Amino acid sequence: MTEHVFAEYVRTLGRGKRARRSLTREEARNAMQLILDGKVEEVQLGAFLMLLRVKEETPEELAGFLDACRKQCDDALKDFPKVHLDWPSYAGKKKHHPWYLLATVLLAGMGIRTLLHGGPAHTPHRVYTDTLLAELGLKVATGVSEAAEHLEQQGLAYLPIDQFCAPLSDLLTLRYYLGLRSPINTLARSLNPARAPLSMQSVFHPAYIALHQGAAELCGDQDLLLFKGEGGELEVRPDARTSIMGIRHGEPLEGAVVDNLMPRATPPGTPDADTLKHVWRGEQQDEYGENAVIQTVAVALWGLDKAASLEEAREQAKALWQDRDTARL
Incomplete structure (x- = not known):
C-alpha cells in the first residue's frame, strides 16, 4: 500500500x-x-x-x-474592479454594536471603495457581517459579478469567502466542531483577494500581529495595518489605547498609537443594526459608537495617505461624520 x-x-x-x-x-x-x-x-x-x-x-x-x-x-477576481481598501470581517460581534460597518459606509461616501469579505457563522452567540449588512439595507453579494456591481453602486461590497476560495469556507466552520480557532482564521484575514493597495486586519490577541506581519513581509505586501480590534473585528475601541502595527510603504510600522477618547464603556451585550441606523440618522446619540466610527475611519484615512498624521486623519473623520448623508441608511 x-x-x-x-x-x-x-x-x-x-x-x-x-x-x-x-x-x-x-x-x-x-x-x-x-x-x-x-x-x-x-x-x-x-x-x-x-x-x-x-x-x-x-x-x-x-x-x-x-x-x-x-x-x-x-x-x-481577475476582472474585478479596482478596490482601495481590503476589509476582512470574520469574527462577528458579541457584545458591542457593529460600529465598523458605519465606518465603511462613511468611507464609501468619500469615494473609498472597500471590499469586505467574510465566512460562514462558526461561533455561537455572535452576529456576523453578512446578516448585519442586510439589516442595514446594504447589499450582500452572492457572486463575484454581483459584488462588482455593488462596489460600483454603493462604494462597498461584501463577498463571502466561498465565492473566491471556497475550500476555506468549510474549514472555517470547523471552529464549531473543534471548539478552537485554527490557522484558517488567520489565513482568511490575510488573503486580500482583490489585491487592494491597503489591507487592514484585526486580531483577537496582540500575539498574532507578528505572525500576520511576518507573512505579509515574506509575500511582499507593501501596506498593511494591524491592530487589536473590538471583538476581533476591524473596529478601534474609543475607550482603549490602540497600537497600530504592520507595514507602511514597504517598511515595518512601529509606534503608531490611537489614544482613547473616553473612559471604559459598558457594552450593551446584544449587537444590533437598528441602533446603528438611529445613530447614523441623528435620531439617537451614542458617544461610544460615534467615537468608534471616527477612530476607525481615521486609521483608514491615514493608511490611505489621505492625511499626514493620525491626528489630522481624526479631524478629517470628525468632519466626515458631521457632514454624512443621514438618508443613506
Whole structure:
C-alpha cells in the first residue's frame, strides 16, 4: 500500500518533541494546494490543523498557505474592479454594536471603495457581517459579478469567502466542531483577494500581529495595518489605547498609537443594526459608537495617505461624520 500524499505533512508536524518541526514555505504551499484541490481526507485535515494550532503556525507557513490561496483568489477576481481598501470581517460581534460597518459606509461616501469579505457563522452567540449588512439595507453579494456591481453602486461590497476560495469556507466552520480557532482564521484575514493597495486586519490577541506581519513581509505586501480590534473585528475601541502595527510603504510600522477618547464603556451585550441606523440618522446619540466610527475611519484615512498624521486623519473623520448623508441608511 502506498502512503497517502498528505501523510508526510501531518507526520512532520506530529512527530515527538525532538523530531517534529515547522513546515517550510514550500511545504506549506504544497500542503495547502492539496487541501484546495480536495485531495485531503477529513481526518487528516483535523489532525493537520490542530497540530499547527498547538505548535503555533510560523510566518513561513502562513506565507506558504497564502501562496496557494492567493492564486485561487486571483483567478476568481481577475476582472474585478479596482478596490482601495481590503476589509476582512470574520469574527462577528458579541457584545458591542457593529460600529465598523458605519465606518465603511462613511468611507464609501468619500469615494473609498472597500471590499469586505467574510465566512460562514462558526461561533455561537455572535452576529456576523453578512446578516448585519442586510439589516442595514446594504447589499450582500452572492457572486463575484454581483459584488462588482455593488462596489460600483454603493462604494462597498461584501463577498463571502466561498465565492473566491471556497475550500476555506468549510474549514472555517470547523471552529464549531473543534471548539478552537485554527490557522484558517488567520489565513482568511490575510488573503486580500482583490489585491487592494491597503489591507487592514484585526486580531483577537496582540500575539498574532507578528505572525500576520511576518507573512505579509515574506509575500511582499507593501501596506498593511494591524491592530487589536473590538471583538476581533476591524473596529478601534474609543475607550482603549490602540497600537497600530504592520507595514507602511514597504517598511515595518512601529509606534503608531490611537489614544482613547473616553473612559471604559459598558457594552450593551446584544449587537444590533437598528441602533446603528438611529445613530447614523441623528435620531439617537451614542458617544461610544460615534467615537468608534471616527477612530476607525481615521486609521483608514491615514493608511490611505489621505492625511499626514493620525491626528489630522481624526479631524478629517470628525468632519466626515458631521457632514454624512443621514438618508443613506
